[in-house]
Amino acid sequence: MQLYNTLTRQKEEFKPVDPSEVKLYTCGPTVYNYAHIGNLRTYVFEDILRRALEFEGYLVNHVMNITDVGHLTSDADEGEDKMAKGAKREGKTVWEIAEYYTDAFMRDMERLNLVEPHIKCKATDHIQEMIDQVKALEENGYAYVAENGNVYFDTAAFKDYGAMAQLDKQNLEAGARIEVDDNKRSPNDFALWFVTSKHGDQDMQWDSPWGRGFPGWHIECSAMSTRYLGEQFDIHCGGIDHIPVHHTNEIAQAEGATGKSPWVNTWLHGNFLVLEDDAKMAKSGENFLTLQALIDKGYDPLEYRYFILNAHYRKELRFSFDNLDAAKTALRKLKTKVAKLGDKEGTENAKYIEEFSAAVSDDLNMPQALAITWNLIDDDKVSDEDKLATIKKFDTVLGLKLDEEIHFEIPAEVQELLIERNKAREDKDWAKSDELRDKIDELGFEVHDLSGGSEVRPK
Ligand SMILES: [Zn+2]
Incomplete structure (x- = not known):
C-alpha cells in the first residue's frame, strides 16, 4: 500500500512495525460543541484509511482520544479554555458539556457509518500518564518551570523541533508575532502543565508535582497514544491544520520523553473543507454547519459521505449545496441500481476487486474507487449476482450501505x-x-x- 507521508512529503510503501497489527492513532474531537462538517470530513478520511487497511488484509488497532480538558481556543497557548467557554455558553458544568458533546459526536460517527475505534480514551481519565510524560521531559532537560508556575516545553533544547512541519527559522520567528509571553523562553515553547494560568477558576484541576492545575492540550495525545500503542508505532492522523502546532508539539513531547525517534513512522493529514457562498449563508455568526443541519435540510448523512469520497483526501474540497445535491442524486441512482441486482448470492469479480484494491492502495484514491464502482454496475459482462457480491466487498471500504434501502429522516x-x-x-x-x-x-x-x-x- 502506498501512503503519502507528511514526514517525507512523498508516497511511500507502507510497512507496519509489527506486520500482525497496524497501530493507528487519530486525533479526536474537543467536546465543547458540535462537530462542524469540516471536522467530520477528517473523520471520514480516517475511517476510509482504517477500512482500506482492513480491506488489504491488515488487522488494525485504532485509538482515538476525546479532548475534554486543556484545549484553548487557539492551538497555541492563547485564548479561552474551550470547555469553559462551552459551559459558560450553556450554563452547565464543564463535565456536563463534555458528556453531552461526546454523545453528540458519537451519534455523528454512527450516522456517517464510521467504524468505532477500538479504544476511545478521554483526556481526563489519563492525567497520570500526562504527568509522567512531563516528568520524563523534565528529567531529560526538555521542560522548565516558568515564573508563573506553568511548565513549558523548551523548543530550543529539542534539535529537530518543527521538522515535520518544515518550520524553518523564518517561520519560527513568525511565531513571535502572535503574542509575547514573558514566561516563555521562546515564543514557540508551549505549555505542558498550567498552574497559574489566566483560567484560575478552572473547574477541572488535578494535583501534580508542579502544583494544582491542568495539562496542556498537546500532551494528552502523546501520552495516551504511547500508553495504548507503545513508544513507537505506525500511523498518526489529523487535519492539516494540526501540522504546524499540535502534531509538531506531540512529536517533540513523545521523542523528548522516550529518546526514541521516529515516534510515528507515517503521518497522514486530511485537507480542508471550504464553504462556498451558499453554504456560508446557511450559517451565521458562531453557528457553523453541522451534520444535523444537513439532515434538517433533508439530506441523508451518507450523501455527505458520498460527497466527501468524490475528492482525494489531500485536496481541498469545496462544499456547496449544489455539490451536495449532485452527490445525493448520484448516491440514490447507485443505490437504485444496486437494489435492482436482486438478492442472489454470487462470487466476487476478481478483475474488479483487483482494480478497486489498486485504487485504495494508491494513497486512498477514492474518486477512482467510486469510478470503478460505477463501471462495474454498468458492465453488461458481469452477472447481477456477481456484481452484488463485488459491490458488497467494495462497500466494506466505501461504507455507503449500498445494499440497504435509502434511508432518510424527516425534520x-x-x-x-x-x-x-x-x-x-x-x-x-x-x-x-x-x-x-x-x-x-x-x-x-x-x-x-x-x-x-x-x-x-x-x-
Ligand atoms: Zn492530537
Whole structure:
C-alpha cells in the first residue's frame, strides 16, 4: 500500500512495525460543541484509511482520544479554555458539556457509518500518564518551570523541533508575532502543565508535582497514544491544520520523553473543507454547519459521505449545496441500481476487486474507487449476482450501505406541516392543503398522497 507521508512529503510503501497489527492513532474531537462538517470530513478520511487497511488484509488497532480538558481556543497557548467557554455558553458544568458533546459526536460517527475505534480514551481519565510524560521531559532537560508556575516545553533544547512541519527559522520567528509571553523562553515553547494560568477558576484541576492545575492540550495525545500503542508505532492522523502546532508539539513531547525517534513512522493529514457562498449563508455568526443541519435540510448523512469520497483526501474540497445535491442524486441512482441486482448470492469479480484494491492502495484514491464502482454496475459482462457480491466487498471500504434501502429522516418542521395538511384535507380545505404542500416543497420534500394517507419524501 502506498501512503503519502507528511514526514517525507512523498508516497511511500507502507510497512507496519509489527506486520500482525497496524497501530493507528487519530486525533479526536474537543467536546465543547458540535462537530462542524469540516471536522467530520477528517473523520471520514480516517475511517476510509482504517477500512482500506482492513480491506488489504491488515488487522488494525485504532485509538482515538476525546479532548475534554486543556484545549484553548487557539492551538497555541492563547485564548479561552474551550470547555469553559462551552459551559459558560450553556450554563452547565464543564463535565456536563463534555458528556453531552461526546454523545453528540458519537451519534455523528454512527450516522456517517464510521467504524468505532477500538479504544476511545478521554483526556481526563489519563492525567497520570500526562504527568509522567512531563516528568520524563523534565528529567531529560526538555521542560522548565516558568515564573508563573506553568511548565513549558523548551523548543530550543529539542534539535529537530518543527521538522515535520518544515518550520524553518523564518517561520519560527513568525511565531513571535502572535503574542509575547514573558514566561516563555521562546515564543514557540508551549505549555505542558498550567498552574497559574489566566483560567484560575478552572473547574477541572488535578494535583501534580508542579502544583494544582491542568495539562496542556498537546500532551494528552502523546501520552495516551504511547500508553495504548507503545513508544513507537505506525500511523498518526489529523487535519492539516494540526501540522504546524499540535502534531509538531506531540512529536517533540513523545521523542523528548522516550529518546526514541521516529515516534510515528507515517503521518497522514486530511485537507480542508471550504464553504462556498451558499453554504456560508446557511450559517451565521458562531453557528457553523453541522451534520444535523444537513439532515434538517433533508439530506441523508451518507450523501455527505458520498460527497466527501468524490475528492482525494489531500485536496481541498469545496462544499456547496449544489455539490451536495449532485452527490445525493448520484448516491440514490447507485443505490437504485444496486437494489435492482436482486438478492442472489454470487462470487466476487476478481478483475474488479483487483482494480478497486489498486485504487485504495494508491494513497486512498477514492474518486477512482467510486469510478470503478460505477463501471462495474454498468458492465453488461458481469452477472447481477456477481456484481452484488463485488459491490458488497467494495462497500466494506466505501461504507455507503449500498445494499440497504435509502434511508432518510424527516425534520420535525416538515412532519408538523404534513399533520396540518392531513387535517386540511379531512376538512376538505383544498386551498389550505395546497398552500401547505407548497411550504413542504420549499423545505425540499415532496408530498405523496396514497390511499392510506399522505407521506413525504426528500425531492
Ligand atoms: Zn492530537
